[in-house]
Amino acid sequence: MGDLKKRLRRWLYLAHRWLGILTGLLFATWFVSGVVMMYVGFPRLTDAERRAGLPPIAWDRVAVEPEAALARTGLARGAVRRLELAMLDAEPVWRLTPWEGPHRTLSAADGRAIDIVPAERALAAAAHHPAAVTVTDLGLAARDQWTVPQRFDPLRPFHRIALGDAADTHLYVSAATGEIALDATGHERFWNWFGAVPHWIYFTPLRAQRDLWRDVVLWLSGIGIVGAVTGLVVGVMRVRLRKRYARGKVTPYRGWMAWHHLGGLVAGTTLVTFIVSGWISMNPNRWFSPREPDRAALERYAGPAEPWPDLDRVALAAACPDAREARLARLDGQARVLLACADGRLLPCCGAPPDARRIAAAAARLLPEAAPPVIERLASEDLYWYGHHHARVLPVLRVRFADPSATWFHIDPATGEVLNRTDRSNRIYRWLFNAPHSFDFGPLLRHRPAWDLLLIGLSAGGLLISVTGVVIGWRRLGLTLRQGRLARSPGPGRTVRTVPSRRPSPTAR
Numbered sequence: 369m370g371d372l373k374k375r376l377r378r379w380l381y382l383a384h385r386w387l388g389i390l391t392g393l394l395f396a397t398w399f400v401s402g403v404v405m406m407y408v409g410f411p412r413l414t415d416a417e418r419r420a421g422l423p424p425i426a427w428d429r430v431a432v433e434p435e436a437a438l439a440r441t442g443l444a445r446g447a448v449r450r451l452e453l454a455m456l457d458a459e460p461v462w463r464l465t466p467w468e469g470p471h472r473t474l475s476a477a478d479g480r481a482i483d484i485v486p487a488e489r490a491l492a493a494a495a496h497h498p499a500a501v502t503v504t505d506l507g508l509a510a511r512d513q514w515t516v517p518q519r520f521d522p523l524r525p526f527h528r529i530a531l532g533d534a535a536d537t538h539l540y541v542s543a544a545t546g547e548i549a550l551d552a553t554g555h556e557r558f559w560n561w562f563g564a565v566p567h568w569i570y571f572t573p574l575r576a577q578r579d580l581w582r583d584v585v586l587w588l589s590g591i592g593i594v595g596a597v598t599g600l601v602v603g604v605m606r607v608r609l610r611k612r613y614a615r616g617k618v619t620p621y622r623g624w625m626a627w628h629h630l631g632g633l634v635a636g637t638t639l640v641t642f643i644v645s646g647w648i649s650m651n652p653n654r655w656f657s658p659r660e661p662d663r664a665a666l667e668r669y670a671g672p673a674e675p676w677p678d679l680d681r682v683a684l685a686a687a688c689p690d691a692r693e694a695r696l697a698r699l700d701g702q703a704r705v706l707l708a709c710a711d712g713r714l715l716p717c718c719g720a721p722p723d724a725r726r727i728a729a730a731a732a733r734l735l736p737e738a739a740p741p742v743i744e745r746l747a748s749e750d751l752y753w754y755g756h757h758h759a760r761v762l763p764v765l766r767v768r769f770a771d772p773s774a775t776w777f778h779i780d781p782a783t784g785e786v787l788n789r790t791d792r793s794n795r796i797y798r799w800l801f802n803a804p805h806s807f808d809f810g811p812l813l814r815h816r817p818a819w820d821l822l823l824i825g826l827s828a829g830g831l832l833i834s835v836t837g838v839v840i841g842w843r844r845l846g847l848t849l850r851q852g853r854l855a856r857s858p859g860p861g862r863t864v865r866t867v868p869s870r871r872p873s874p875t876a877r
Contacts, residue, residue, distance in 0.1 A: 377605075384602050387595030389841035395592065395639070396834035397566050398646070399827045404563035406823060409757055410570075411514050411552035411560070419692040419708050421497040421539070421548050423455045427681040430460045432479045434676035434696055437462040440479050441472045445673040449663075453694040456482070456546040457492040463545060467663055471522045473545040482546065490527035490541040493548070497539060502532035508543060513565065514552045515540055516575040523549050582650055589647040596643050599833075600636040603629055624843075628836035635829025642830060645805035648797070656797045661734070661777065661789040668733040669786060671701030679705070683718040699784040700730035706783055714783055722784035731767045731779060734786075738771040745781070749810060752795060753778060756808045761787060 430453065438445060441464055450465040453476060460476035473482040485493075487505050494503045506528035509515065515526060523542035526549060531537040536554030541547070564570055569588070575581045606620060606629060613620050619629045632639075667673075676696060684694065684705060693708040699722055707715045716722065732740050746753055747763045754760060764787065767777040773791040780787055802808050812819040 380598055381602060384595060384598035385841075385844065387591060388599065388837045389845055391588070391592045391595050392834055392837040392841050394588065395596075395643075396831060396838060398642070399831040399834060401563050401565075401567035402642075403824060403827050404559055405567055406820065408556060408559040408563050410564040410568075411550060411556045413548065413550045414758070415708070416712050417551060418548050419710075419712075421494070421551075422692040423458070423496045424690045424692065424710070425453060425455060425694060426458070426460055427685045430476045430679065430681060432462065432474070432476045433678045434462075436479065437464070437474060437476070438676075440474055440481070443472070445675070446667065449666075451676075451696040453696075454692065455496075456485070457489060457496070461546065463547065465522075471542075471545050471547075473547075483544070485527070485541070485543050485546040487527055489546065490543065491529060493541055493546060494527075494529040494531065494539045497531060497537075497548075497551075499533040499535065499537050500531045504530040504532060506530055506538065509540075511572065511576060513570075513572050514538075514557070514560075515550060516570065516572050518578055520549060523547060526550075586647065586650050586652055589643060589650070592643045593640070593647060596636070596640045599632055599837075600640060603632040603636055607633055624836050624839050628833065628840055631829065631832040631836060635826070635833055638826045639830045639833055641804045642826075645801050648801045649805065651797075656793045657773070657791055659788050659790055659794055661786055665734045665789075666786060668736065669700075669730045670698035671730065673698075674701065674703070677703055680718060687717040688713075688715055697783075697785070700726045702726065704784070706785075714780075716783055721782050724781070727765065727779060727781065727784055730784070731765075731777065734767070734777055735769045735771055735775060738769040738775075741770075741777075742768045744768070751810070752776075752790065752798065754808070754810060754813075756806065756813060 432440075434451060437451070438448065443464060443466060447466050447468075448464050449467045450463075452463045452465075453460060454463060455461070456473070461482060462474050462476050464472040464474075466472070474480060475482060487508075491503050491505055494500060508525050509528050510525040511520075512528075515524075520526075523544055525543045526540040527543055529539045529541060531539060538552050538557070539548060540550040540552075542549050569575075569581070569585055574584060607618050609618055612618055619626050621629050661669075679694075684691065684707065688707040688709040690710040691707040692710060695706040695708070697704050697706055704722075705717045707717050709715060728743055731743065735741075744766050745763055746766055749755065749760060749762070753764060753766070761778075761780050763781060765779040765781050767779060769775045773793070774795075775789065775791045777789050778787040779785065807819060807823060812822065
């Protein structure tokens with residue numbers, strides 16, 4: 369039994385040593401890049417930013433009605449997820465987003481299909497952006513570092529356009545539809561090479577293959593978990609608080625090894641927590657369901673797909689004279705137009721906001737097999753509806769079903785839009801990933817810099833373990849290589865000398 373314990377202990381030490389050599393630099397990169405991401409996120413385009421780059425809708429130029437636009441594309445009414453009216457430079461256009469397949473764009477002035485947007489027209493569209501100074505065509509890009517996620521696939525390729533502003537903003541305009549898909553400032557592009565790109569292992573050739581990228585991240589973080597857990601176990605085994613080592617020390621090590629050991633004892637739990645929660649973020653084995661409501665639920669919520677009525681241009685122009693976008697929507701069978709105004713408001717036109725009873729009737733059809741839901745109105749954020757790096761709609765309706773998955777939906781009472789879906793698995797995910805990885809608790813987020821100091825302090829502890837581990841691993845690797853060379857090539861008249869390790873034996877007392 370004693371020999372078995374010694375062998376198991378030896379394998380534990382060896383596993384931690386070589387896994388540490390393999391993952392130590394990756395750990396250090398994760399901690400540094402994580403701090404960068406606290407302040408600079410991956411480039412993204414919010415709806416408010418996208419609409420700010422659009423000119424007001426020229427209602428007097430809109431000649432094609434919604435039903436005519438559908439007929440010209442050949443798409444069935446129920447096959448279209450979103451139907452929107454906006455401007456492409458000086459021309460009003462209909463943009464159709466099907467549930468499946470490429471996005472469609474056609475002129476709202478004469479009904480012609482717009483399949484290709486040339487660079488000249490993309491430049492003209494970009495010139496409407498509020499930050500535009502001197503627009504410059506940077507060329508066509510099918511996929512680059514900032515448009516690598518698959519959500520951009522329906523819009524590829526992109527015209528990359530420099531706005532010539534002080535922030536060195538690059539705008540990505542879809543060559544297929546003319547939509548503004550993304551903006552990225554020079555500040556974002558620079559710092560993301562030290563933030564999201566290494567943190568998420570977001571290198572373009574790898575990230576372009578979503579399944580491969582996901583497997584790589586899962587395996588690397590999984591190996592990292594084993595390395596971190598074995599280190600925590602070894603650290604606890606080697607510490608002595610009562611019967612101490614020579615000179616009253618609690619650790620048998622010196623120098624970098626002592627820093628690594630003591631740092632691991634203090635911040636080892638933090639290291640394990642960050643790595644495990646990061647692994648969970650990749651949704652291993654698809655344990656957590658998607659937050660996006662499914663098509664069938666949204667179709668039931670919208671009601672029968674009746675023909676769209678003609679636009680009341682006078683009423684629409686009066687409701688929001690500077691409207692940047694008009695979105696057609698249905699709620700409980702009632703057709704509505706949602707106007708996105710220049711000040712960021714999303715107004716239902718033309719009349720009063722959706723009736724609470726109509727929203728309740730439509731919400732009950734989201735899960736018709738369940739009992740009628742409980743609907744509560746949230747006027748402030750809570751643990752499951754809160755903003756961190758992006759704003760949340762408030763007030764919001766929470767629709768709670770008593771189905772086996774304990775499903776909730778959040779609905780904007782001002783527009784009737786379904787904002788998201790969350791079930792029991794998503795709420796568990798919130799506590800397994802968001803809470804231990806981002807510490808996104810209301811009191812901390814509302815009392816910054818308390819949140820900043822906590823996250824930076826924890827990251828510094830993890831970085832201490834990682835950097836000391838990298839130094840120790842580098843020395844161990846060099847020692848192993850030197851021993852190997854001496855063993856293979858002793859030379860004439862020379863004897864092989866084994867260089868002793870400075871690290872005490874695992875069984876030393």
